[in-house]
Amino acid sequence: MLKMRLALLRARLREKGLDGLLVSLPANRRYLSGYAPDDAQWGESSGWLFISAYEAVLLTDFRYELTARAQAPLYRVAVHRRGLVNELKPLLEASRVRRLGFEPEAMLVEHYERLARELGPAVELVPVHNLTGPLRALKDKQELRYIKDSLGLMEQVLREVISDGVVGKTERELALSIVRAVEDAGAEGPAFAPIVASGPNGAEPHAEPGDRVIAAGEPVIFDVGARLAGYCSDISRTVVAGGLAEADDRFREVYATVRKAQLKAIAEIKPGLSGARADALGREVIAEAGYGKHFGHSLGHGVGLATHEAPSVGPNSSEVLRPGMVITVEPGIYLEGWGGVRLEEMVVITETGCQLLNKLDDFYELP
């Protein structure tokens, strides 16, 4: 698997006329090498890959040496002691690299400037946006299995947490219980900090769970994901605290609109559509119902080793959907002062359309 990925990447390097590539984006690094550690904090990389036609080197520091050797057997592990950039130079000189690609989406200006200074005019630094992204966007069978397992685990947890009841609990309490259940179920952890947004807090799509106590009748958005063997799941459900009988008319109308937009998109998404065309499938339904300006984010996004990855499925996306891509379909309506409804499923693009990956249908009882 890793050999195939490296071969495909090297073919892309040849196409671009590059002698080598530096890989600094953690998800790309893991995809191409198996090396799992994330970066510790801004500007603290846990390692860069250097890939050329004949070489594959994982350059990391002393703290990660043993992990690197264990997880990236196809790579030679080189340990830098005086800073990553400083020790890259002899490596590149030995490899006679003249055109070196790097990832502008994962390279800090500070590091770029130091690299350029160290390497001098003998090495041309070439920004190559998105060389690994298109490979990652197309999932193989093993990746699809991990994603399904990650989603299945997440759905099971979400079902249990919601079934336990939410009235009288705080958002933060529920978010914590989700994280713990995800860890106990054997995932690496949550894919991202869970969103639990109740009542008016639901009007902000990325609200932080707070100490607000949830009252009966309020809409509550859950947006949660797990990470399993590196692969993320991402699912949103909106429920009425205390049960659907407590729902008011506005909730019913908003919810039905979002669900209709979602079902239409899932029914009509197929390979060959651009991200913008796919986005419009859901967006038009919401606009027709008069809520167009209350749906401020994209309809969806790719999911894999990162929660958000290619392809983007938004109004400005020209990326084309292809079989094997895994994306979310997550329309939402957000009304300041009242709250919000978001519903999110994951689908894999097939030869003729798309296939729903979610199995959880407990919370779709409303019209």
Next chain:
Amino acid sequence: MLKMRLALLRARLREKGLDGLLVSLPANRRYLSGYAPDDAQWGESSGWLFISAYEAVLLTDFRYELTARAQAPLYRVAVHRRGLVNELKPLLEASRVRRLGFEPEAMLVEHYERLARELGPAVELVPVHNLTGPLRALKDKQELRYIKDSLGLMEQVLREVISDGVVGKTERELALSIVRAVEDAGAEGPAFAPIVASGPNGAEPHAEPGDRVIAAGEPVIFDVGARLAGYCSDISRTVVAGGLAEADDRFREVYATVRKAQLKAIAEIKPGLSGARADALGREVIAEAGYGKHFGHSLGHGVGLATHEAPSVGPNSSEVLRPGMVITVEPGIYLEGWGGVRLEEMVVITETGCQLLNKLDDFYELP
């Protein structure tokens, strides 16, 4: 507090001849505005600050709008809908900015290139490394109180987890119980993923907690931290599974050496020393004992809104220690195949020396 910080930053802008500054590093953003959200993932900023002599703007997207308004009252919140960079241009034009500073340590090459293209030659983009860092390095009373509270909470948790016994448990199990206890104690969460490294795994300073079951007599390194009101704590202890009676001679020798290095450094660290001089205080003790090449990291680092921040306390650091700085003192010895010992305290630099912030002394019974 925030007004004072903004005033100090603006004075620094004037010194540098800058009309404005973009702040993209999450910890700087929080320090200067109070706005707490972290970035979601690589390349997904939860907002940038734009600060000029008369303006303070927090530019974020729709998802964070309500949080921004609630947490950053000194700032005008501007919501971008077509990408952060795109909507910066009218803002800068209205402010007549000609020399615009940015943080090269927190700016991606991709964003920099888009900025330069959008703004054109009318605006000069000036990389200003570390404009906010020196302000953050000097803690005020309120910050010191948060750091002490964060450390006290973390010590209490660590004492309980270690007292519960570690033999027969896995590293991962212990790491999880630490995270949970930290959350239950009311922290925002762990400051970083806890390190629990047992037996030979301790030879790697940043080992990931795994499924290794801990046996009696093995050294176990704990390196843990909490985040409270944004402020981090960072503490390491090394214990012998099953109690000190189980320790072998090597452990006793290595431990005594590390502890001696730490005590010497704490006794002699004082304002006016460079980071390199402070580092040498501990490093020399370890080198004299013959373990010099087995202490591969720095003696310490600043701690505050980030786990690692200025000043750096390592062999190459020319930063000068000043009263009000909070740093760690964490010598270690790592022996491949056997394991490691690391001991880490936090101190605040005073007018005459440094003051220990830790209260936990349960695990210093050796030699």
